[in-house]
Amino acid sequence: MSKLTLKAEGDTHIVVTRRFAAPPEAVYRAHTDPKLVQKWMLGPEGWTMPVCINEAKPGGKIRYEWTNGKGRGFSLTGEFLELEPFTRIVHVERMHLPETTPDNHIETRFERDGSGTLMTMRMTLPDAQTRKAMLATGMESGMEASYARLEGMIQ
């Protein structure tokens, strides 16, 4: 039921959608309560998030640090801009891989969809070039992780 879609839109956007069985209140909470975020925003198997700061208020800080427990890691920092419980979150984020990626402005909407939720995450990059680079780098983000894992697999 819950097929993820991921597509480029216009010159600077990337739009991700996903359906959840739970209502918007719960999905929103799972995005704004660090204890919950820490349980799922982990990327591929084997990675953990020992640092999860998520101050869900306008101007609040975001800091996630991931590690694979074998000396590889990366982090993400950001700030919350707008929060409308339980329908909308606007924040900006950047990855540190360790080189810092350009700011990614993200609006996440949670819409009631029957008894569940349709989540739409719309990312806006500063310019077309950045989005291109981001898609080319596989939005490397969590993906540095998959990548590290893949490296292990192909050795």
Place this chain on the structure above:
Amino acid sequence: MNLDSAFSALADPTRRAILARLAHGEATVMELAEPFEMSQPAISQHLKVLEDAGLIMRRIEGARRPRRLAKGGIEAMDQWLAMLRKALEKNYDRLDQVLADMEVPKKRRGDKR
């Protein structure tokens, strides 16, 4: 294409940016060097790594040696996007479980924790 060297080649941000540029058509070393604060020899070195990894190819056109993506390069990038999708899918599958766990205590004993 040697997957191992291809992925090592992709591990560098400049080389990924070069691939991103080449995804939009062939380009000369000078054109590729332009967006980076790097000398042409430095770019050439990156190009050599990409070429050895089977990600890009060069064409001879008079004095020009324009580079373009090798088919394997495109596949590697597709694979990368697929990996991103996979990581997101994995996250959201996990979130499904987190959400399911949130529901249960609420129903049974009015989730206060």
